[in-house]
Amino acid sequence: MGETSTEFTQRERIPVGIFNSAELACREVADAIEALIRERDGADMPTVLGLATGSTPVGLYRELIRRHREGGLSFARVITFNLDEYYGLGGDHPESYRRFMQEQLFDHVDIEPENTHVPDGLVEREEVYGACRAYEEAIREAGGIDFQILGIGRTGHIGFNEPGSGPESRTRLVTLDSLTRRDAARDFLGEENVPRHAITMGIGTILEAKRIYLLAWGEAKAGVISQSVEEAPTDTVPAGFLQVHQDCRILVDHAAAAQLTRVRHPWLVGPVDWTPEMIRRAVLWLARKTGKALLKLVDEDYAENGMADLLTEQGSAYELNINIFNTPQHTITGWPGGKPEADDSHRPERADPFPKRVLVLSPEPMDDVYCMGGTLHRLANQGHELTVACQTSGSLAVPDPDLRRAVELLDEVARGQGGEKEAAFAASLRRQLVAKGQFGEDSRDLRYLKALIRRGEARASGRLLEVDADRLRFLDLPFYEQGRYRRFQPGKADVSIMAELLREIRPHQVFATGATHDPLSVHAICFLVLCQALDLCREEAWTRDCRIWLYRGPGAEWEAHEIDMAVPLSPDEFENKIQGIYQHQTQRSQSPSLDKGSSSNTWNLASLINRSAADTYDQLGLAEYEAIECFRKWVPDSWRD
Ligand code: F6R
Numbered sequence: 001m002g003e004t005s006t007e008f009t010q011r012e013r014i015p016v017g018i019f020n021s022a023e024l025a026c027r028e029v030a031d032a033i034e035a036l037i038r039e040r041d042g043a044d045m046p047t048v049l050g051l052a053t054g055s056t057p058v059g060l061y062r063e064l065i066r067r068h069r070e071g072g073l074s075f076a077r078v079i080t081f082n083l084d085e086y087y088g089l090g091g092d093h094p095e096s097y098r099r100f101m102q103e104q105l106f107d108h109v110d111i112e113p114e115n116t117h118v119p120d121g122l123v124e125r126e127e128v129y130g131a132c133r134a135y136e137e138a139i140r141e142a143g144g145i146d147f148q149i150l151g152i153g154r155t156g157h158i159g160f161n162e163p164g165s166g167p168e169s170r171t172r173l174v175t176l177d178s179l180t181r182r183d184a185a186r187d188f189l190g191e192e193n194v195p196r197h198a199i200t201m202g203i204g205t206i207l208e209a210k211r212i213y214l215l216a217w218g219e220a221k222a223g224v225i226s227q228s229v230e231e232a233p234t235d236t237v238p239a240g241f242l243q244v245h246q247d248c249r250i251l252v253d254h255a256a257a258a259q260l261t262r263v264r265h266p267w268l269v270g271p272v273d274w275t276p277e278m279i280r281r282a283v284l285w286l287a288r289k290t291g292k293a294l295l296k297l298v299d300e301d302y303a304e305n306g307m308a309d310l311l312t313e314q315g316s317a318y319e320l321n322i323n324i325f326n327t328p329q330h331t332i333t334g335w336p337g338g339k340p341e342a343d344d345s346h347r348p349e350r351a352d353p354f355p356k357r358v359l360v361l362s363p364e365p366m367d368d369v370y371c372m373g374g375t376l377h378r379l380a381n382q383g384h385e386l387t388v389a390c391q392t393s394g395s396l397a398v399p400d401p402d403l404r405r406a407v408e409l410l411d412e413v414a415r416g417q418g419g420e421k422e423a424a425f426a427a428s429l430r431r432q433l434v435a436k437g438q439f440g441e442d443s444r445d446l447r448y449l450k451a452l453i454r455r456g457e458a459r460a461s462g463r464l465l466e467v468d469a470d471r472l473r474f475l476d477l478p479f480y481e482q483g484r485y486r487r488f489q490p491g492k493a494d495v496s497i498m499a500e501l502l503r504e505i506r507p508h509q510v511f512a513t514g515a516t517h518d519p520l521s522v523h524a525i526c527f528l529v530l531c532q533a534l535d536l537c538r539e540e541a542w543t544r545d546c547r548i549w550l551y552r553g554p555g556a557e558w559e560a561h562e563i564d565m566a567v568p569l570s571p572d573e574f575e576n577k578i579q580g581i582y583q584h585q586t587q588r589s590q591s592p593s594l595d596k597g598s599s600s601n602t603w604n605l606a607s608l609i610n611r612s613a614a615d616t617y618d619q620l621g622l623a624e625y626e627a628i629e630c631f632r633k634w635v636p637d638s639w640r641d
Helices: 022-042 058-071 097-104 125-141 178-184 203-207 219-230 238-244 276-290 299-304 308-314 317-329 367-381 400-416 420-436 444-464 492-505 522-536 541-545 571-582 602-619
Strands: 016-019 047-051 078-082 084-086 147-150 172-175 197-200 211-216 248-253 357-362 385-390 472-474 509-513 547-551 565-569 627-634
Touching: 016 022, 022 047, 022 058, 022 147, 022 211, 022 248, 058 097, 078 097, 078 125, 084 097, 125 172, 125 197, 203 238, 211 219, 211 238, 219 238, 219 248, 238 248, 276 299, 276 308, 276 317, 276 602, 299 308, 299 317, 308 317, 357 367, 357 492, 367 385, 367 509, 367 565, 367 571, 367 602, 367 627, 385 444, 400 420, 400 444, 420 444, 444 472, 444 571, 492 522, 509 522, 565 571, 565 602, 571 602, 602 627
Parallel strands: 016 248, 047 078, 047 147, 147 211, 211 248, 357 385, 357 509, 385 472, 509 547
Antiparallel strands: 084 197, 172 197, 547 627, 565 627
16 A cells, blocks of 8 residues: 555655555565565675564564565575664563564574674673674674664654654663553563563664664554654654654554544545544544534534534534434443333344343453443343353463462462372472462463462452353463463464354354454454354354444543443442452553553553543533443444345
8 A cells, every 4th residue: 555645644744554454564564575685685785674573573574484485585695683672681581582583583584593683681781882882883784774674662662762762862771661561561471570671772773774664553553653653753752753764654554543633533634525424423523622512512613623514514513413412322321231122213222132142252351340340230130141251261461479379378278178189289389380480481280270360350250240150151262371472373273162152152242342452462362263253153043133242442442433332330330340340359450551651550440431431421411420331333244244
């Protein structure tokens, strides 16, 4: 996809290509890299690549490996320089960037080991400066970087150039931003294990590359992409300094493009096709922007905010306001499973059948209560046949101190009451815990124990929400059991477990997360597995009477125009939900997707989100509630006729 500049891209200071998927974008980057390598090989010259780690380039590296294996693309004359490395980690540490590069690319292509460069994370403190200068010198000696791949962090960092890094910065030791450390916490199995420092190429170093491609996938990057592209560069969003580069491109998927003006508010930059969906989006945005209730918007509000043509098309603000007002009004329901024997013509969910067979999917234990605890309570309480399935065991998210407590408890029980076998098992667990150390991987037994801890929490939480323990299912999808964060590889076994459950329940309603912002996240993979399972079932009769409702996922909520069902919670129901979340004791300090600058922990973030959804409805001039949980209706492509 080209980056032709039009009136819609007038605010963009770096060319941005928006792709239908990360995969397609990666293919385009691989095309460019392949062309360069072949051209250089032809001229008997080396190709110097600047490489990044993290989730973003994984697809690109897989594509390059494929081309090496199937298309004879050779890396024999390629020289690489990686952007960064955690300070304090050796190359064999599972989270070191050296190890990442070996596993994701170098071990699978014919690159000469001595041609691969990753900053040394173990260099003595007093030698760091010299090592950084030597790294820069090596880049220069190689002829400079021909082609630099970048990802972007939610802080706006490129490499590990956190906010505060200037355009002149060079390769150096830096302190990691707290948000960056939090984002890495899952990979390191706990924030306390994430190194505090890293060695990174500077922005000045990066800007010397001849050509730069920055890649970003998923909605978590959308905000920082639009800031980098549309705002004047400042130290607070270091990626913005790429604006001065003469040959820089940004490649994003639709989710990462979502905050660009041309996507988010296209009516501000050019003429738009006023479809009902676009009108809904624009009018709800206008109400939020002006701080006015929908029914109080006047012609001037429309005219002053790029929507004069809509007014002309539709007559007057008065008519537009009324039409739009009805839409969010009709999303509100206290009957998420449908209200039996009621007129359902203006309700989000149908009245019949009643009771419904309802399947609620929770990628990890707690996502269900976190994102839809109030709704879950209502579904149970209103008599539906509810099944809550935790797709993965969630064992990876149990911090070690909680594991240690469980091991000690088992040990004490075994000593007090148990026989020899129990005592031996407890002692073996203790040994395994010691052997694992701070950074090691959990043994199978330890991981199993962690999974059991999370099951216990899920049951305790379910009890508060009137979801009996026998309504809970623990699928323990194999991709999770066999994987590690960012290294998950979902497969057929996962899909068939999911499909089997769907076939057994034949649900009238499925509630699942639509959080696909990080394609390698547990949430996105669980959604992918669900999609594939739904595809397998597409011919089955139950699918014709099944509705799928997506909750947005932890840490965020749907935007007003995306909401198809809004379930209000009274203060008591809301408090009950919060108590349900508290039962997940091991998750008290896990914070999967907090926004930049937020100091909240996972627990109070849930209440902020539900309260702010209620504020949105209130501000639009609808009813005023304590809290609201929101859902979006979704139909898999393969189910559409
Ligand atoms: C990695 C690097 C970082 C990442 C960024 C995005 O070498 O330099 O800037 O590119 O943190 O990480 P992911 O891709 O994991 O979202």
